[in-house]
Amino acid sequence: MSQRSHYELPIWLNWIKDASGWLLPILLIAFWDIAARNGWITSKILPAPSDIVHAAINLSLSGEIFKNILISTKRAAGGLLIGGSIGLVLGLINGIFRPADRYLDTTIQMIRNVPHLALIPLVIIWFGIGEEGKVFLVALGVFFPIYANTHHGIKMADPQLLEMGRVYDLNHWQLFTQIIFPSALPSILVGLRYALGFMWLTLIVAETIATTSGIGYMAMNAREFMQTDVVVLAILIYALLGKLADTAAHFLELKLLQWHPNFRHS
Amino acid sequence: MSNQNLNIRKEPPTYQASNDVKHKMKVEQKVNQKSTSGIAIQIENLSKSFGDINVLENLNLDIKPGSFVAIVGRSGCGKSTLLRLISGLDQANVGSIYYDGNQHNSINGDARFMFQESRLLPWQSVINNVRLGLKKAEFPKALNALKQVGLEARADVWPSVLSGGQRQRVALARSLVHEPRLLLLDEPLGALDALTRIEMQNLIERLWRELGFTAILVTHDIFEAVALADRVILLNEGKVDLDINIDIPRPRQRSDVELNRLAEEILQRILTRPVTS
Known part of the structure; x- marks a missing residue:
């Protein structure tokens, strides 16, 4: 051997x-x-990486960068929590109960086809430039991927396993917790990863249009003073936060889907 | 003596086990126990159709408690449908099924069903699959059931790492943990390789003899039917075409002349029937 x-x-x-x-x-x-x-690119177009590091250090020392990251993260998390849980619950209900599906799914699919960022003018009228409008937009953005994937996951539950559950006298709650929900979980987690992408995308747009704080505001503010280093820094922070969220979701997949051959790490 | 005991324990259900007198007596005692725990089944005027296709027509059967009945026939002859009706998973159009004289309508704890696929929950460990439908206080039974099928060492792995034969053994343990009085087997060995099949047949026969439930096996393997069952029922186009008792004493030799003659007879009978549909 x-x-x-x-x-x-x-x-x-x-x-x-x-x-x-x-x-x-x-x-x-x-x-x-x-x-x-070497001056092939002027710093007004794209600053040198070292300048960006410099900007990051300065903004860290003043604490401004952390304040803005915290505010943006709060908006993202709030929107994800609200929109994600509504999407999850509606996806479960419509996936399980046929009558609910008949009444609600058409409406939801109709709303889904409206680009949610097109609602920004309306959202500003409704909520002003406060926190509610941004959380609302993020919630709307994450709702659909989670709803659609939960709905799909439930519909994919193996009828053979459900029949087996009947043979073993499982009640409705046990059928849900033992068979239906675990069947849907891989799909729900795919939805979550999509939702995280939409979450940052929505926030970036919302924060650049109407706000007085957050990373998007930091970038737009810097634009007015031609501080390209801060603008690029803000973009990098978005990228980093996006990557972090995706890694967290992937970790969740590894943790919750250990049984799945595709997610098993030896 | 001790050597003999060891021998019996190691390979009790196999067809080459000794014809020792004591062993026979033990088996007879178990046969007596059986009649108290297996379910007697009466089927009266049973008919089932899907659309305009009559799958079963006016079927009447009496199945003795604790017996092992095999149902064979061409695919589409209605054997799986009959098993599903007996279990209560599907409902007949006409006719009744009685468990110990009481009319039976829907699946309940007395009967357990083994499917051709193992139908294990992939997100539960092997032991948790066996625990399915058990109350917390009954959890220790699950490990015992796994021991009965020889898989207690694999209790904590995911089903996806098991072989096909091992998965069916887990499914068997999951059925037996509820101490069913009727075990319905719908071609559970159909997808297994030849060697694993023989091992599973031996295991099912051994557990049937130990536990005394009534067993009804649907299979397309005539030899398997004759080797395992007390009685073989051949269905053809929804009707009983042949109904014979297999009186060959157990343990049975696979090379037994009578056993092979009966298998051949049934096979010839099937082959002489015209293929419709």
């Missing part, structure tokens, strides 16, 4: 393998820095 142990890579090669996803971004940044330093 020991003779057949497979060839092992040296440790540093393994590190490179693990970090291979980061290779391209690092190269791009290096090229960008060189281009900016």
